[in-house]
Amino acid sequence: MADFMSRKDLDFLLHDWLDVTALTQRPRYAEHSRETFDSVLDLSHDMAAKLFAPHNKESDQSEPYIGDDGKVVLLEAITTAVRAFGEAGLNAGTFDEELGGMALPHTVARASMVNFQAANAATSSYGFLTVGNANLLAKYGTDEQIDTWVRPMLAGRYAGTMCLSEPQAGSSLADITTRAVDNGDGTYAITGTKMWISAGDHEITENIVHLVLAKVPGGGPGVKGISLFIVPKVLPDGTRNDVALVGLNHKMGNRGTTNTLLNLGDGTFAVPDRPAGAVGYLVGQEHQGLRYMFNMMNEARIGVGFLATALGYAGYLQSVEYAKTREQGRPVDSKDPNTPPVPIIAHADVKRMLLAQKSYAEGALALGLYASRLVDEELTAPEQADRDHAHLLLEVLTPIAKSWPSQWCLEANSLAIQVHGGYGYTREFDVEQFYRDNRLNLIHEGAHGIHGLDLLGRKMVMDSGAGLAALAAAIGDTARRG
Numbered sequence: 001m002a003d004f005m006s007r008k009d010l011d012f013l014l015h016d017w018l019d020v021t022a023l024t025q026r027p028r029y030a031e032h033s034r035e036t037f038d039s040v041l042d043l044s045h046d047m048a049a050k051l052f053a054p055h056n057k058e059s060d061q062s063e064p065y066i067g068d069d070g071k072v073v074l075l076e077a078i079t080t081a082v083r084a085f086g087e088a089g090l091n092a093g094t095f096d097e098e099l100g101g102m103a104l105p106h107t108v109a110r111a112s113m114v115n116f117q118a119a120n121a122a123t124s125s126y127g128f129l130t131v132g133n134a135n136l137l138a139k140y141g142t143d144e145q146i147d148t149w150v151r152p153m154l155a156g157r158y159a160g161t162m163c164l165s166e167p168q169a170g171s172s173l174a175d176i177t178t179r180a181v182d183n184g185d186g187t188y189a190i191t192g193t194k195m196w197i198s199a200g201d202h203e204i205t206e207n208i209v210h211l212v213l214a215k216v217p218g219g220g221p222g223v224k225g226i227s228l229f230i231v232p233k234v235l236p237d238g239t240r241n242d243v244a245l246v247g248l249n250h251k252m253g254n255r256g257t258t259n260t261l262l263n264l265g266d267g268t269f270a271v272p273d274r275p276a277g278a279v280g281y282l283v284g285q286e287h288q289g290l291r292y293m294f295n296m297m298n299e300a301r302i303g304v305g306f307l308a309t310a311l312g313y314a315g316y317l318q319s320v321e322y323a324k325t326r327e328q329g330r331p332v333d334s335k336d337p338n339t340p341p342v343p344i345i346a347h348a349d350v351k352r353m354l355l356a357q358k359s360y361a362e363g364a365l366a367l368g369l370y371a372s373r374l375v376d377e378e379l380t381a382p383e384q385a386d387r388d389h390a391h392l393l394l395e396v397l398t399p400i401a402k403s404w405p406s407q408w409c410l411e412a413n414s415l416a417i418q419v420h421g422g423y424g425y426t427r428e429f430d431v432e433q434f435y436r437d438n439r440l441n442l443i444h445e446g447a448h449g450i451h452g453l454d455l456l457g458r459k460m461v462m463d464s465g466a467g468l469a470a471l472a473a474a475i476g477d478t479a480r481r482g
């Protein structure tokens with residue numbers, strides 16, 4: 001059976017190209033070494049192979065559903081895998097040791113995660129969202145919020161979500177209508193409906209920490225009036241919060257990740273002795289919510305690029321394996337029907353399709369790891385000028401790191417189906433699922449066209465084109481190195 005990710009390629013990119021071991025000379029990563037990085041990658045591939053890959057197809061065919069008791073029913077294997085991921089400390093990979101983290105470089109943590117994404121895109125999304133949520137709260141939350149919500153997420157006891165979209169407001173978050181009213185006791189009453197919320201309800205963890213964008217009356221127009229709230233499924237005293245699962249969306253792919261329509265504060269789980277509305281806790285300052293949420297979105301965008309890459313990679317590896325074993329036709333210069341057929345990998349057009357996939361998947365993996373290395377530079381480079389430069393490049397590269405793999409690794413999956421011929425179009429093989437799973441990545445975390453607008457309308461012209469100039473210089477340096 002084909003592997004889902006090439007360790008040889010990861011090692012080449014991490015060490016021969018990006019020299020991640022050099023990061024261990026910086027105080028933040030001083031506890032690490034090539035050996036600790038290797039152990040994390042070994043563990044990740046092993047866990048992904050044993051706990052994530054085996055139920056990938058079954059979770060596509062057995063969608064989550066709502067049971068008679070109103071609770072989400074998921075494949076047991078998803079629950080087992082997500083819990084094992086959390087218990088292994090993988091939610092906490094890049095976090096401070098003080099929070100129970102491993103203080104891993106982001107580059108290494110992404111290389112670890114891409115194994116899970118390639119083995120099972122849908123199941124990997126639970127940990128992915130929890131990590132992004134915890135990162136945001138670790139940066140902008142109070143000490144109490146970090147103790148109450150971040151620590152249990154990092155320990156794998158709680159899961160996290162991001163609740164931005166509403167039925168009438170996807171690309172245009174200025175139009176959200178979820179409201180937050182100050183209760184005057186340190187909490188807010190949240191009312192509204194959130195659409196498309198991934199991992200929005202399940203029984204995998206003790207609690208789910210929703211990060212919800214909502215408007216406090218009296219705020220400015222559009223996005224200026226948006227604030228950010230923690231709205232947990234279960235309150236700290238154990239009472240159920242008024243967050244109700246209205247329905248599950250039935251998706252083309254990524255079916256193992258529950259995708260939910262949630263009502264906040266509709267009275268389904270009205271909290272006794274409290275004002276109507278779901279109980280929410282403000283993160284940071286009022287009206288700064290979108291700015292904080294961008295922290296999670298930028299991280300998630302690079303992560304979505306990796307998700308697309310992982311699926312492109314897995315499809316590529318499966319189609320190489322298939323092309324080596326499927327015999328069909330004869331070489332153009334030897335058409336004698338008495339000679340045995342050749343494996344299709346011998347045909348020039350099949351080679352073309354394999355090489356195109358290889359270049360999309362390997363190029364996308366390189367792009368994602370390069371962006372992740374910039375995140376490490378932005379956080380830990382000794383000189384301020386280097387940190388600023390990394391920040392500038394990341395501003396330009398983030399929409400590209402999301403969009404390029406989403407477009408071209410989807411094309412890679414289409415080619416993987418083509419290499420399999422008619423068999424690729426059936427559910428007996430995995431590649432049609434990879435294509436369906438990957439189709440999402442052009443839509444969520446900002447639709448493809450919206451990233452195009454962001455890149456051309458904002459990133460290319462910001463600071464009089466400084467980001468574009470920095471990117472052009474980096475490309476020029478690479479080209480000159482040959």
Ligand SMILES: Cc1cc2nc3c(=O)[nH]c(=O)nc-3n(C[C@H](O)[C@H](O)[C@H](O)COP(=O)(O)OP(=O)(O)OC[C@H]3O[C@@H](n4cnc5c(N)ncnc54)[C@H](O)[C@@H]3O)c2cc1C
Nearest residue numbers: 162163164165169170171196197198444445446447449450
């Ligand atoms: C499976 C899945 C999981 C998701 N998970 C989450 C989640 O966990 N949390 C969350 O908050 N959201 C989530 N989303 C929502 C996702 O982010 C939105 O679907 C996305 O932002 C697009 O919004 P929309 O669906 O309302 O489409 P629309 O905004 O209606 O866009 C439709 C089309 O119009 C284009 N368009 C819109 N506005 C413009 C414009 N100004 N100029 C040019 N073109 C424009 C878009 O590019 C798109 O092609 C998820 C979605 C899906 C499908």
